[in-house]
Amino acid sequence: MMSPSRKTPPKPARLPCPLASSLDIFGDKWSLLVIRDLFFGKKTFGEFQKSPEHIPSNILAERLKRLESTGIIRKSAYQQKPVRYAYLLTEKGEHLGPVMKAMVDWGNKYIPGTYSFSEIMEMMKKNSGSQNE
Template sequence: MRESKYDLPCNIAQTLNIIGDRWTLLVLHEILAGSRTFNEIKKELNGISSNILSDRLKHLEQAGLVISSLYSEHPPRYEYNLTESGNELEGIFNAMILWGRNNLEKCYKKIIHTECNHEVELAYYCPHCNQNVDELEAVELDAVDTTGLK
């Protein structure tokens, strides 16, 4: 795992400090997709080595994205699951799948609405305006609103 973290006041950099290491996002996605045990995950992620998977699971558990639990005492067997934080990564996964759908030359997946089987699009819903909106802005959390002020 990377020792040197990004030192930037930015959600993206800080998020990458947690999920930005090689294999990390794929491990998380694999758990979300249903793999639970060490070897199940390893088998699906063609090319990952034991020590890296071991390391990533350990750090993800520390970071609170994954939780491991003993599901058999004899022999001791662990299963890995996502925490609430881990599950919320689905927005990132979906954004990547959708980007890939439009921009990869070799694309494997699409995201469909289960009921009607049609592909969906990303949208942003404003609870205040009670509708989807397009005009977005990423702003500093503590920023003072200066709109219209001199």
């Protein structure tokens, strides 16, 4: 039997496995895409939304909070009147570069039709107002 008398553990923190722990932080469908956008120079809520995958705004807001709370990004006000924030990668966040690079390399090798880094870079720049695929 499991010990039942304890209080509820807030986050069982899956285990001391660095892979499992990392996945708990950014192992979802969207987090790394936001981080990718930050690498590509995007900074604001609106810019993240314009990316071709079209992240829902509520999910984006939540992910930004999570990434901030885990120290991967931080925000700084870029204007005061209505306070608006730009998001930036911390050192911790920037060190996710190798993780993304490994995934990009794998994708380029094993998923036909994926674009190279520079092609994606181009696509990111002219980030469309189009809602269509």
